[in-house]
Amino acid sequence: MKAIVIREFGPPDVLKYEDVPDPQPLAGEIRIRIHAATVNRVLDVSLRAGKETRRNPVLPLIPGVDCAGTVDTVGPGVTRWTVGQPVAAAGTMPLKPVPEDCEDYDGPEGMMGIKRPGGFAELVCVPACAVVPLPDGIDFHAAAVVMRHCPTAWNLLVNTAKLARGETVLIMGAGGNLGMTGIQIARNVIGATVIAAAGSDERVQHGLDLGADHGINYNTQDIRAEVMRLTDGQGVNVLYDNIANPKVLPQAFLALGFRGRLVTAGAHGGPNVTINFSHLYHSQITIIGRPGHHAADLPRCFAAAVEGKIKPQIERIMPLARAAEAHRLMESGEVTGKIVLDPTMR
Numbered sequence: 001m002k003a004i005v006i007r008e009f010g011p012p013d014v015l016k017y018e019d020v021p022d023p024q025p026l027a028g029e030i031r032i033r034i035h036a037a038t039v040n041r042v043l044d045v046s047l048r049a050g051k052e053t054r055r056n057p058v059l060p061l062i063p064g065v066d067c068a069g070t071v072d073t074v075g076p077g078v079t080r081w082t083v084g085q086p087v088a089a090a091g092t093m094p095l096k097p098v099p100e101d102c103e104d105y106d107g108p109e110g111m112m113g114i115k116r117p118g119g120f121a122e123l124v125c126v127p128a129c130a131v132v133p134l135p136d137g138i139d140f141h142a143a144a145v146v147m148r149h150c151p152t153a154w155n156l157l158v159n160t161a162k163l164a165r166g167e168t169v170l171i172m173g174a175g176g177n178l179g180m181t182g183i184q185i186a187r188n189v190i191g192a193t194v195i196a197a198a199g200s201d202e203r204v205q206h207g208l209d210l211g212a213d214h215g216i217n218y219n220t221q222d223i224r225a226e227v228m229r230l231t232d233g234q235g236v237n238v239l240y241d242n243i244a245n246p247k248v249l250p251q252a253f254l255a256l257g258f259r260g261r262l263v264t265a266g267a268h269g270g271p272n273v274t275i276n277f278s279h280l281y282h283s284q285i286t287i288i289g290r291p292g293h294h295a296a297d298l299p300r301c302f303a304a305a306v307e308g309k310i311k312p313q314i315e316r317i318m319p320l321a322r323a324a325e326a327h328r329l330m331e332s333g334e335v336t337g338k339i340v341l342d343p344t345m346r
């Protein structure tokens with residue numbers, strides 16, 4: 001099969017498009033014929049550049065931390081999946097052979113595309129328990145983007161912040177991927193009031209176009225003052241960050257109201273940020289870091305996408321062979337939305 005292989009960390013040119021042996025599924029695994037895999041700022045671009053050594057990627061590596069496609073073949077002990085079924089996979093998963101449902105597995109785990117071969121390939125083997133069936137009404141490119149961002153955003157807003165209908169949420173990085181997904185979950189799934197905040201008028205407008213009720217450009221406006229004006233001095237119930245921008249987050253933190261919740265799964269703009277502890281305790285604020293997702297939320301995300309409540313924002317779809325160019329585009333800042341690689345495209 002064709003795949004992207006990294007043998008050393010470095011510039012985008014270390015991403016080599018090569019012929020490699022077809023992977024064979026172990027017990028409890030299925031092999032997916034990939035139609036889409038997303039390109040990510042941290043887990044792909046920073047990892048390739050050698051800046052994510054904390055994650056201990058295993059070289060040589062086929063990167064790509066998610067994929068969508070069809071079941072190509074199944075390994076020993078897999079009975080519940082059929083060849084041709086549309087599926088998606090992402091995230092942390094068992095690294096050794098497993099029972100089909102991963103029941104009682106207590107071996108090592110790791111992310112596809114970091115600790116085991118990933119989605120920048122024509123084929124990938126993954127444990128069946130890490131795979132989600134796709135409903136009708138969603139294509140592979142959209143499915144890969146939903147798989148990548150929706151379960152994390154859903155876990156942050158629904159399970160962690162427990163954002164409720166009628167509450168107000170301040171979404172930072174409103175033109176970013178988790179930001180755009182968060183706006184749609186908060187507005188269209190939960191029914192909260194959404195303030196979309198970003199560092200440019202264009203990205204704020206993007207948040208408004210996705211359904212946010214209000215917008216703030218935190219590079220030209222005082223975010224705390226604006227939030228207080230929009231909330232009649234109450235502040236927001238939830239601050240959804242995922243960036244940790246030290247120039248902006250301290251002021252946004254002061255926009256949290258009584259018993260406010262700050263939730264986050266990212267810190268690429270930091271990681272060190274000054275927090276006003278007086279506001280923290282006087283306002284009884286909770287700060288929760290929560291990466292990852294719950295498997296039970298995956299079908300909810302795909303159902304919301306099929307219903308049109310979550311529209312995945314795709315900027316470009318490119319052939320797998322052009323992975324290095326996709327990385328260069330992300331690094332240049334020319335592309336802010338999602339780039340999806342499609343190994344079936346020539």
Ligand SMILES: NC(=O)c1ccc[n+]([C@@H]2O[C@H](COP(=O)([O-])OP(=O)(O)OC[C@H]3O[C@@H](n4cnc5c(N)ncnc54)[C@H](OP(=O)(O)O)[C@@H]3O)[C@@H](O)[C@H]2O)c1
Nearest residue numbers: 041042148152173175176177178198199265266267268269
């Ligand atoms: N499944 C997931 O999506 C997932 C899971 C776990 C963790 N995370 C983490 O969550 C974070 C957000 O992911 P994402 O895909 O939403 O990111 P993204 O779309 O690449 O970026 C989000 C926003 O961050 C701001 N930004 C970009 N580079 C910056 C820099 N150097 N300094 C300060 N701000 C910067 C930009 O907003 P403005 O310029 O408008 O402020 C951008 O729109 C990442 O750290 C990621 O690793 C994501």
